[in-house]
Amino acid sequence: NAGVTQTPKFRILKIGQSMTLQCTQDMNHNYMYWYRQDPGMGLKLIYYSVGAGITDKGEVPNGYNVSRSTTEDFPLRLELAAPSQTSVYFCASSSPMGEGNQPQHFGDGTRLSIL
Amino acid sequence: QKEVEQDPGPLSVPEGAIVSLNCTYSNSAFQYFMWYRQYSRKGPELLMYTYSSGNKEDGRFTAQVDKSSKYISLFIRDSQPSDSATYLCAMSGDGQNFVFGPGTRLSVLP
Numbered sequence: 001n002a003g004v005t006q007t008p009k010f011r012i013l014k015i016g017q018s019m020t021l022q023c024t025q026d027m028n029h030n031y032m033y034w035y036r037q038d039p040g041m042g043l044k045l046i047y048y049s050v051g052a053g054i055t056d057k058g059e060v061p062n063g064y065n066v067s068r069s070t071t072e073d074f075p076l077r078l079e080l081a082a083p084s085q086t087s088v089y090f091c092a093s094s095s096p097m098g099e100g101n102q103p104q105h106f107g108d109g110t111r112l113s114i115l
Numbered sequence: 116q117k118e119v120e121q122d123p124g125p126l127s128v129p130e131g132a133i134v135s136l137n138c139t140y141s142n143s144a145f146q147y148f149m150w151y152r153q154y155s156r157k158g159p160e161l162l163m164y165t166y167s168s169g170n171k172e173d174g175r176f177t178a179q180v181d182k183s184s185k186y187i188s189l190f191i192r193d194s195q196p197s198d199s200a201t202y203l204c205a206m207s208g209d210g211q212n213f214v215f216g217p218g219t220r221l222s223v224l225p
Binding site: 043 | 123147149157160161203212215216
């Protein structure tokens with residue numbers, strides 16, 4: 001059971017380059033999320049999706065874009081990389097909260113450095 | 116005032132000690148409360164999940180929620196070196212949007 005899979009695990013970008021962080025889950029979860037984690041700052045929500053074709057902004061969406069064409073995949077796009085986007089990015093998925101349903105399952109992250 | 120506050124530590128304890136980790140929050144609408152454990156270079160993994168107030172126990176771990184004080188706790192009994200990690204609290208009002216604390220780094224010394 002793979003759970004939530006993120007690729008790549010590490011990446012170094014130059015300022016102004018673009019890239020896509022991939023996230024896929026095999027638990028048939030409706031909800032998917034992208035967070036960034038900076039030292040001492042906790043997890044900040046970038047974008048989330050409640051189902052295929054539906055996305056919404058989180059707390060820190062500037063500089064990022066997402067799409068959700070399938071239930072399984074939720075890629076995060078950086079169009080013009082900036083040093084402020086150096087961070088560890090986590091993808092998570094969940095079913096709607098309620099009896100018997102568990103909160104978010106996380107991938108192991110993508111470490112991104114912008115130089 | 117931050118929405119969720121958590122002492123970042125680091126917290127160092129000897130093996131076998133009882134560990135107490137805490138978070139305070141300001142949003143009275145929160146009703147889902149979670150504790151995650153995060154090892155270095157790994158994603159957070161769910162430890163405990165509580166809905167509304169009360170206690171929940173799972174093995175060596177006990178989660179407490181006091182909504183009247185806006186205060187949640189995680190207790191670890193008989194702590195082990197393998198418990199050394201960062202512990203994140205997380206909360207939600209609607210079960211869809213989650214707010215995380217910054218995490219407390221715990222070291223259990225053999």
